[in-house]
Amino acid sequence: MNAPEPTAHHADQVGQTLPLVVLMMFVVIGMAGVVIDLGNGYLQQRSTQNVADATALAGAAGIPTGTWSSIASQYAASNDIPGDRVTSSFNGKDAVTVSVSRTVPTYFLGLFGKSSITVTSTATATVEALTQIKGHVAPYAVTTQAYANGSGTTLFVENAPGAYGTIDLPAIDNTSGGSCSGNTNLGTPPNVKAELSDQLPAGELAVGGCLSVKSGASQPSATVVNSLPHLNDDMADDLKPIGGNTYQVIPQAWDDAQGLPPRLLYVPIVNQLPSGNGQAIIQQFAWFYVTSATGSGNKLTINGQWVSMALPDSGTTTTYIPGLKGQILTVELTA
Secondary structure, three states, rough: OOOOEEEEEEEEHHHHHHEEEEEEHHHHHHHHHHHHHHHHHHHHHHHHHHHHHHHHHHHHOOOOOOHHHHHHHHHHHHHHHOOOOOEEEEEOOOOEEEEEEEEEEEOOOHHHHOOOEEEEEEEEEEEEEOEEOOEEEEOOEEHHHHHHHOOOOOOOOOOOOOOEEEEOOOOOOOOOOOOOOOOEOOOOOHHHHHOOOOOOOEEEOOOOOOEEOOOEEEEOOOHHHHHOOOOOOHHHHHHEEEEEEEEOOOOOOOOOOOOOOOOOOEEEEEOOOOOOOOEEEEEEEEEEEEEEEEOHHHEEEEEEEEEEEOOOOOOEEOOOOOOOOOEEEEEOOOO
């Protein structure tokens, strides 16, 4: 049987369908263009966001040393791609903001007159001071007056109980933020000796936490301090100055699990100390590097230098104070 000849009506239907097919093809291509080009734009924006985040963090880390601009520029240059437009700004105190813009060529959208799209990412990083610490803590509290914004040179003087006091430290299972309650390592000579050499780990301390003070407590010999690695008055082997009284640790064989040298200690700073046994409230923390000690018992004196250093972002923070020595710094993204 022969197939019937196409009718005029059928030919009209074919003629009407063909433009619809062509139109649908353009629609499909356009949708594919939107999906592919916008998807690529999203990936490029994630890439520029990574550059902005990392550059802002690097720049903020350079605020204490006054090198935020050069560090941000160097970091951006090594992480962006040719053609990126990177701008950095400093708020004059504690934050660096970075903007990264990138022009991304399109593929299918070019057929519709859109040859490129621009993606922009911004990030702000802030340098801050830690208000919560754990481990590697000096068994002594220092008053704000003796600390003198980091200009003092003494960690402890036994015969000056109004300025320096032996403290109990929280045991590692104590999360009170202080040593006035819960399990503690008492400020006795054997414990002080072990704590100075980081052999008796301390638990968590926090700004606002209560410290139990034993201002008249007996002390170990200066030999205990002077035997800490390595040589007395030789801080240059442990810490590298990077400007603005800020330092970096030079790794040594004797560094602890945190990568910190034995002579570098967290110190609680308090407003005032009792004349004997009593309590004090933590106002802030500072780094102190021990250089030497003299005497023993009720004549022990420990000397050194307040230094500022940065740690990875952890715990709670407070405002960074430009120029203040001894700050335990960290940097985090804030926008």
